[in-house]
């Protein structure tokens with residue numbers, strides 16, 4: 001119900017903001033890489049771990065019966081049916097280099113976020129601690145951005161309906177084999193659009209579609225924590241959000257309403273050709 005969603009949206013916003021302040025205020029001059037994951041360039045910094053610990057502690061304190069699924073190792077299992085899907089720093093490579101495009105992403109979801117297509121986000125927040133912009137949304141209630149000073153605005157995607165005029169964001173995974181396939185898809189798309197942006201944070205890419213900063217975004221191979229909150233922000237802003245198999249963790253694209261169905265068709269056809277063999 002909406003009163004629960006309101007409470008969870010407020011909590012998501014609060015914890016995303018406090019973890020974000022931590023990662024930016026305590027960012028060391030030389031950020032230390034703690035470990036690597038899927039490849040040598042897929043890094044976890046000491047601050048990813050600290051941010052995740054902070055989020056886990058705050059969520060457990062407020063909602064002890066909820067489960068938590070975090071990027072940097074699991075979390076609690078719960079009994080409430082609600083799972084928090086958290087990315088302590090989305091855009092870790094930007095964070096490592098000091099490029100000001102990274103975010104803390106926090107979403108409350110129903111269903112099992114580890115099972116493809118079996119879950120949906122219903123409240124969430126994405127916080128960029130460098131620009132101090134907080135994107136927040138809950139199902140059925142639209143999405144907003146809160147700017148420094150507290151000014152709050154609702155989000156609206158662009159009205160772009162022409163693929164040839166579209167500014168399109170995308171991202172790449174870390175594994176070389178996936179990247180090679182993603183490069184082929186990019187090769188198809190780049191000559192057909194206005195231009196491409198690789199911002200470096202899937203959560204911020206999705207918020208950018210909602211806010212009308214780009215016309216569209218696509219990526220394959222994302223994990224639930226990369227997309228849960230941003231997906232809700234984009235969808236609640238009125239963007240068309242989808243995956244190859246409908247809603248679920250395999251998000252393929254988000255775009256201005258006018259670009260649907262041309263853009264999803266274009267991306268999904270290319271995705272099938274290049275990424276699914």
Ligand code: IPD
Pocket residue numbers: 071087089090091092093170171172173174199200201202203219221222226
């Ligand atoms: C990554 C970022 C990036 C996207 C990758 C993600 P991380 O998340 O969102 O933009 O292209 O697919 O893995 O590793 O920075 O949390």
